[in-house]
Amino acid sequence: MNISPSKIISLLFFIFSGFYLYTAHQIQVFTFDENAAFNAKTFPIYLGYAGLVFSALYIILPEKKPSDVDLKVLDYKKTISLVILMIIYGLTILRVGYFLSTSVFLVLSYIVLGERKWFWIFILSFPFVAIFMYLLHGLLNIYLRDPFLQYLGVMG
C-alpha cells in the first residue's frame, strides 16, 4: 500500500497538533482566571483541536489531486550542503565576526553550487561584504559585532 507524502505530512501535523493541544492544556493560568470565559490557554486549545480536525480530514478523505513530485530530479546534495553551510555560518557569525564568516560562507556557497569563475567569486565575497558592512556600520550606524576585525584593529 502506497501512502502519499502529503498524507504522511498530514499525519505528522496530526501528531504535532496533539502535542500542541497537550502543551496548551499544561499552560499555567492565574487561579482567578481558571474559570474565566477566556484565559491564556483558551485560544491555543481551539487551535489544537482545529489542527487535529483538518489533518484528520486530509488523512481520511481521498486525495483528489495528489502532488506529483519526481524525487529523482531533486538536487539533494547541493541543497543539504547549503543548509549545512548556513548552520556553520550561524555558528560562526558571532564568534568569528560578520566579515570573515559571511565572506567565507559566500565563497563556499558559490563553489558548492558549481561556480568556478574565481574573479567573480572573489569580488562577490570579500570586497562585496566589506562594502555592505561599510554601508551598514559606517553610513547607517547599525552595529555589527566583529571580533576578527577588532583583533586586526580595523574596527573599533
Added chain:
Amino acid sequence: MIEGILIGLETAFSFKNLMMVMIGCFAGTIIGMLPGLGPMTAIALMIPITYGFEPSTGLILMAGVYYGAVFGGSTSSILINAPGIPGTVATSFDGYPMAQQGKAGKALAIAAYSSFAGGTIAAIFLLIAAPSLSKVSLAFRSPDYFGLMILGLTAVSAFSAKGHFLKAMMMVVLGLMLASVGQDTLSDIPRFTFQNMNLSDGISFVLVVMATFAMSEALTIIFKANDPSRVAKQISLSQLGSIKLDKIETKKMVTTIPRSSVLGFIIGVLPGAGSTIASFLAYGMERNFVNDEEKQKFGKGSVNGLAAPETANNAACSGSFVPLLTLGIPGSGTTAVMLGALLGFGIQPGPRLYQTNPEIFWSVIMSMYIGMVILLILNLPLIPYIARVLATPRTFLIPLILFFSVTGIYLMSFNNFDIYLMIGIAVMATILRLYDFPMPPLILAFVLGGLMEENLRRSLLISDGSWSFLWDRPLTMLIMALIATIVLWQCIKSIKTKSS
C-alpha cells in the same frame, strides 16, 4: 479629503520619500524579474532595512517594491516565459508569443502602459473608497473583526491553494500556532516557550517571512534545479525591438484598460482573491468582449490579451490596500507582510488610521501613484539594461539571497538561536511547498494570530463565554454566512472533481 491629499503629497514628495519610491521600484523590478521571487520575497528582504526609517518612509519603500516586483514579474513572463509571480502568469499567454515574434519591446511597453493605467485608475478608486470605507468600518465591533479575520483566512485558503483547501487550512492553523508562541499579551503568561528565553517574546515576524519566502524560495530553486519543467527558454535580450506602439494597438488598449481596471480593483478588494485571480478573470473577460478575428489571436500575441491581465493585476494590487488601510485586515499574503511591518512600527492599521496617522494613510496612497509614474518613466527606457539581470547565474544569486536573509535576522536579534530557528522553518517550508502546502495562508494567519485572539477574547468576555456573538449582530451573521458559503463551495467543488 483635500487636506489629506495635500498632507499625503507633502510627505510623499519629500526628497527622502521620493528617493525611497525610486529605490523601491527599481529594487522591486529587479527582484520581481527573477523567476521564483515575487513581491512577498522582495518586501520581506526590505523589512530589516525599513526598521531604521519613519513608518511612512518605510511603507512608501515597501509600496514601491510591491509595484516594482509586479512589473518585474511581467518582464520575465514576456521575455523568458517564466512568470516571477503567479499574478503575471496570464501575461505570458500573449506576451511571450509577441516576444518570440520579435516584438519584445512592444510587449514590454504594452505591459508598462497597461500597468500604469490600471494602477492609476485603481489609485483614484482607492482615494475615493478608502476614506468612505474607513467611516463605515467604525461600526465594526470585535465579533465582526473576528469574523472578518476568519473570512480572510478562509478566502485566502480557498483561492491560493489551487484545489488544496485542506492543506491551506492546515497552514492557517500552523501559522496561528506559531503566532501563539511567547508571552500572552494580557496576562504575560509564557506559552510554548519551553523555558527558552529566546522564545519569550514570540517568534519574530521578519524571521517567519524570511524563512518561508526568501530562504525557502532560494532552497526550492536549488532543490528543483534539475527539474526539466523549470528550465526557461531564453530569447535574445539584445534584440528587444521597438517600444513604440501604433494607432491600432493604442486603440485596442484604450478599450481594454477601463473595464480591466474596474474588474481588477473589485477583485483586489475582496479578501484572498488578489492579482492572480484578477488577471485570469480579466483575460477571460477580454476574450469574450473582443470580436471573432481578435479572439483568434488570443494566445498568439494579442494586444488585448496582454493589456487586460496587466491592467487587472496592477489594479488589484491597489485594491488589496483597501481592506488593509481601512479595516486593518490584509486581503493577501503581500499585504499581510506589510501589515506585519506596520505592526513592527507600532502602528495599528484600521478605521482610525485615517484620523490618527493621516500622513501615513495618505502618503501611501499618493506614493502608489508616484510609484506608477516612476515605473513608467524610469523603468521602461531602462528595460533592455534591467533585463540583463535575467542572465545572472543562480550560482551567485542563491547564496546572495541566503546571505541577505541571515543578515536581516542577525541585525535584528544578534543571536544564533534566531538564525537556527529561521533555517529550521525554511527547511520545513521547502518540504511543505514541494507537496503544494501553500505559504501565503500561513503568513496571513501568523500576522493575524494576535489580533484574532484579542478580538475573540473581547467577544467571549462580552457574551459571557457564549458563542452566540457569531450570530447576534446582523453584520457578524452576514460575515459568517459568507464563510459558510466559501466552505460549502469548496466542498461542492471537491465532490464534483471526484465524480468527474
